[in-house]
Amino acid sequence: MAKRTSYFPELKRNWWLKHPYFKKYMAREATVLPLVFFLLCLLAGLYSLLQGAESWQGWLTFMQSPLVIAVNALAFIASLFHAWTFFQLFPRVMPLRAGGRTLPPNLMVLGQWFGVVVVMVLAAWIFMRGL
Amino acid sequence: MREQDIDIVIVGGGGAGLRAAIAAAESARKEHRQQRIMLLSKVYPMRSHTVSAEGGAAAVTSEEDSLQAHFDDTVAGGDWLAEQGVVDYFIRHAHRELVQMERWGCPWSRKPDGSVQVRRFGGMKTARTWFAADKTGFHMLHTLFQTSLKYPEIERLDEYFVLDIAVVAGAVAGVIALEIATGELILLRAKSVILATGGAGRLFRFNTNAGIVTGDGMAMAFRHGVALRDMEFVQYHxxxxxxxxxxxxxxxxxxxxxxxxxxxxxxxxxxxxxxxxxxxxxxxxxxxxxxxxxxxxxxxxxxxxxxxxxxxxxxxxxxxxxxxxxxxxxxxxxxxxxxxxxxxxxxxxxxxxxxxxxVHYTMGGIETDAHCETRIKGLYAAGECASVGLHGANRLGSNSLSELLVFGRLAGEEASQRAATVTFADSTALKEQAQAQKIRIAKLYDAEGEENWVELKRELVLTMETGCGIYREVAGMQTTLDMIRDLQTRYRNIRLQDKSRAYNTELMQCLELGYGLDIAEATCLGALERKESRGAHKRLEEDLQQRDDVNYLKHSQVFFNAEGPAQLRWQDVDTHLSAPAERAYGDAGKGIKQ
Amino acid sequence: MTTKRLSIQRYLPEQGNNTPYWQDFDIPFDDSTSVLDALNYVKEELDGSLSYRWSCRMAICGSCGVMVNNTPKLGCQSFLRDYEGPVKIAPLAHFPVEKDLIIDMGLFLDHLAAVQPYLINDSRLINDSEEGTETFKQTPAQMEKYKQFAGCINCGLCYSACPQFGLNPEFLGPAALTLAHRYNLDSRDQGKKQRMPQMNREEGVWSCTFVGFCSEVCPKNVDPAAAVNQGKVESAKDMLIGIFKG
Missing domain, CATH: 3.90.700.10 (Succinate dehydrogenase/fumarate reductase flavoprotein, catalytic domain)
Known part of the structure; x- marks a missing residue:
């Protein structure tokens, strides 16, 4: 049998720069970075609470520095962006059926945002009451 | 040259070929035979032209319908040129095959109660066409292809272009094919060969067909002395x-x-x-x-x-x-x-x-008997490439998808049966024929002629459209026939631009054109000689505008002639179940027994 | 007639060119000229050695997939009128290239076959009996569940859109996983148990990171990304059940 001479183009590390769609995908995946920072902050807060008042004050000061606020604001936006992409995908992954018909995707997306608002209001209510 | 011994070789991976392969595998299992089944196709099976069929597949289904009605519709639809025994077999087996497709997972459109839905189709007395939305051929082909994967005994050679069948002592002995990926030839010694290579709609400029529908299989059988039958009947959709x-x-x-x-x-x-x-x-x-x-x-x-x-x-x-x-x-x-x-x-x-x-469908094709066997023993044909005699002078829409199931299966079963009873032919004679193909290809590569396949193809499809269109008259057809013969001569002086071995698609198109020229000659000759109007063959001359049962209630058979022009003979039609009557539709058809 | 410049990636190893290169052609075009028409024009008028696959020219046979300006497309269904400036045509990404625009589909077919893409049902094959006339019952609602996923034409565009397949060709990929899911969802099928081991593998559904580009490029709106990710839910359930059963 004659040898077949194939050319196999290898995927380079920067493959995701080659198409706008892949850049958007990487942006979605990159939302994890500011979120990780936010989580670390949270953990540090808990830790400093255990360490005593001085430590806690230090943490509060750290959290009020403009850079930290900026990164955490970014984390907030990133989480909303991620939620947005996730909510868009959800109806395709878990198509819900009612009365023999698939629920319209838009309705499911709206439902999820409604859930977000409810959780936020609930959290706000708990914190406000605490103050 | 690579060589293999295969019990049953199937050429063509469309609906008929795949159905034949599955039927052969089932038959072999049932009879506990060890048989190698090989499906060769010039494209991956799911690319075959069956995929483009849209409307549906006919079978008597509802309570109000009857086998007699489907028989009458088909025979009248074919203007009494169908083989009536064959039609009878077909209408009796169509439903079973569509049910079988359902059992293999074909997503037929359904009624609310979960049973199969049928729709109306042209020339049919009642709604009896099963459908899968408007992608029936696509769903059937993919269902068949996927089902074929269940059978390990069905082997495939995808993207192999069959160049010729090998015939030894009046019986089929194998096929010689070209591996498109490498340009290498392979010789398959076989006990049975089924041609399921599709129609030849690409002979015409304006057509609904895929690029691969070039009639290769028809030409191969033709060159080995099998008649091309009723080729003048070309369906315009x-x-x-x-x-x-x-x-x-x-x-x-x-x-x-x-x-x-x-x-x-x-x-x-x-x-x-x-x-x-x-x-x-x-x-x-x-x-x-x-x-x-x-x-x-x-x-x-x-x-x-x-x-x-x-x-x-x-x-x-x-x-x-x-x-x-x-x-x-x-x-x-x-x-x-x-x-x-x-x-x-x-x-x-x-x-x-x-x-x-x-142009949509080739009613005529490789002449077979009612069991899909040609006059070469062990050589079968099924689907659009074959003229088993189902469609006569005009095919009814949705009969062809059922046809490829009914006769694909029959061909597969017959081929398996035969393979169990005969031995492989002597390989010396086979090798000679394979060698001849090798030389033929080598010559094509080396040829330094002036002709270019693109130009020849363009002239061919144009002249076919002009001379053998919806309406035909003698002068036009004669011009076309002369032109085809001229093109055949010019074809011998062709030259390839692409000299590479691997994936030489120019070589493929050249070969297809060569086959097409033979079929075009048969088509045009049949049309010229049929001096009447029947079904899809409509003559313009004033005295030829009617059907003439006295002289032309006959199949045309065109035979290849290596030394000169092709020869035409007439063959009687089986009309033992329904005598020719007037073919009428609309109110004019009322009261006529159809 | 106006013309458009086509840059076609050529690969002709037999001519001693072991790396691909670009060749430009100027193509006359109008509103109805597809990329496939343009390729045919090149082959018939300019360079007979150009190799590519095509057949039905009506977007159902799945032969003519190519990269058009870096995006996988069916040539017959993409029109020159829709592109500003020159158009770059390359073979489908992530597959070995054999010649010009022709790729090796072998692995794709292996992946398809691996998921047992056929109806598995214990009830006796009616092929055995002469008079079998019983179809399964399936209501339109039952069919609706899988119908979309049965529309795959095996063109391979989704594999060219999938970076995970590009990084690891052993990944079964969007079309094969969609086909498996199609049969798993079919009310007539009983073969899910047999298919799940393939789905559960690392190279099964779990290689997918929901990039989603596969569904974007699918010419038949099959939405393979949805099928694969529904497959993840099924796979998770299957593995959980497996744990509980021990």
Whole structure:
């Protein structure tokens, strides 16, 4: 049998720069970075609470520095962006059926945002009451 | 050259080929035979042209329907040129095959209770066409291909171009094929060979067919002395898109679509198909549900009278579906909506679709007996490439998808049966024939002629359209026949630009053209000699516009002649179940036993 | 007639060119000229050695997939009128290239076959009996569940859109996983148990990171990304059940 001479183009590390769609995908995946920072902050807060008042004050000061606020604001936006992409995908992954018909995707997306608002209001209510 | 011994070789991976392969595998299992089955195809099986079939597959299904009715529709639809024993076998086995497809997972459209839905089709007395939306061929082909994966005994050689069959002492002995990926030849010694290579619609300039529908298998059998039968009957589908020829299914009319000319007038009522039926109430065998030959002929008449519209360069009439409504159209005819949108930027929900007739189907083909066997022992043919005698002078829409199941299966079973009883032919004679193919290919590579396949192909498809179109007359056909013979001579002086071995698609197209020239000759010769009008063969000469049962209730058989022009003979037709009668539709068909 | 410049990636190893290169052609075009028409024009008028696959020209056979300006497309369904400036045509990404625009589909077919893409049902094959006339019952609602996923034409565009397949060709990929899911969802099928081991593998559904580009490029709106990710839910359930059963 004659040898077949194939050319196999290898995927380079920067493959995701080659198409706008892949850049958007990487942006979605990159939302994890500011979120990780936010989580670390949270953990540090808990830790400093255990360490005593001085430590806690230090943490509060750290959290009020403009850079930290900026990164955490970014984390907030990133989480909303991620939620947005996730909510868009959800109806395709878990198509819900009612009365023999698939629920319209838009309705499911709206439902999820409604859930977000409810959780936020609930959290706000708990914190406000605490103050 | 690589060599293999295969019990059953199947050439062509479309519906008929795949069905044959599965049937052969099933037969072998049932009889506890160890048989190697090899399916060769010049494209991956799921690319085969069966995939483009849209409307559906016919079988007697409902309580009100009867086998007799399907028989009568088919025989009358074929203008009494069908082999009636074959039609009888077909209508009895079609339903079983469609059920089998369902059991293999084919997503037939359903009624609310979960049973199979049927739709109306042209020339059929009642609704008996099973469908999977408007992608029936696609779903059937993929179901068959996927099911074939269940059988380890079915081996495949994908993208192998079969060059020739090998014949030793009047019996088939194998095939010689070219591996497209490398350009290497392979010799398969075989006990049975099934040709399932499809039609030859690409002989005509304007057609609904895929690029691969070039009639290779027909030409191979032809060159080995098998008759090409009834080749003059070429079906023009009345509704192709202007420009490309892309098929717009007859199911559009089955679901209630209407045809109007440029004045918005439903012109079919003027051609023996009336009276006009109510909008939204299609009636079987009336108006838009007449047979394809009549509808295409009516278009031609309208065109001659200047009542067709224009779309680009094409003369067109209009298929109006708007009254069916968006929801219904998207459920029943989603593919049509997509095609019209993509290819001519027309939304059928909002506008009528401009359409014109396009060559669609080859009624004739490789002559076989009622068991799909040709006059070469062990060589079978099934599907569009074959002339088992089902369609006569005009095929009814939705009979061909059923045909490839019924006769694909029969061919597969017969081939398996035969392979169990014979031995392989002596390989010396086979090798000689393989060597001849090797030389033929080498010559093509080395040829330094001046002719170019593109030019020859263009001249061929143009002259076929001019001489062997919807209406035909002697001068035009004679010119075309002369032209074909001239092209055959010029073909010997051809030259390839691409000299590479791997994936030489230019070589493929060259070979296909060579086969096509032979088939074109048979088609044109049959048309020229059939001095009557019957079914899809319509003559313009005043004294030839009627059917002539006295002289031409006969099949044409064209035989290859290496030394000179092809020879034509006539063969009797089996009419033992239904004597020829008047073929009429619309109100004119009322009261006639059909 | 106006012309458009086509840059076609050529690969002709037999001519001693072991790396691909670009070749430009100027193509006359109008509103109806597809990329496939343009390729045919090149082959018939300019360079007979150009190799590519095509057949039905109506977007159903799945032969003519190519990269058009870096995006996987069916040539017959993409029109020159829709592109500003020159158009770059290359073979489908992530597959070995054999010649010009022709790729090796072998692995794709292996992946398809691996998921047992056929109806598995214990009830006796009616092929055995002469008079079998019983179809399964399946309501339109039952069919609706899988119908979309049965629309795959095996064109391979989704594999060219999938970076995970590009990084690891052993990944079964969107089309094969969609086909498996199609049969798993079919009310007539009983073969899910047999298919799940393939789905559960690392190279099964779990290689997918829901990039989603596969569904974007699918010419038949099959939405393979949805099928694969529904497959993840099924796979998770299957593995959980497996744990509980021990």
């Amino acid at each position: 009345p509704t192709g898109l202007p420009g490309s020829g892309v098929l717009i299914t007859e199911a559009c009319r089955g679901e209630g679509g209407i045809l109007v000319n440029k004045d918005g007038y439903r012109y079919l009522q003027d051609y023996g198909l009336g009276p006009e039926t109510l909008l939204g109430h299609p009636q079987n065998k009336y108006m838009e549900l007449g047979p394809r030959d009549k509808l295409s002929q009516a278009f031609w008449q309208e065109q001659q009278s200047g009542r067709t519209g224009k779309f680009g360069d094409s003369d067109v009439v209009y298929l109006d579906l708007r009254h069916l409504g968006k929801e219904y159209l998207h459920e029943r005819l989603p593919f049509i909506c997509e095609l019209a949108n993509v290819f001519i930027n027309v939304d059928p929900v909002k506008e009528p679709i401009p359409i014109r007739p396009a």
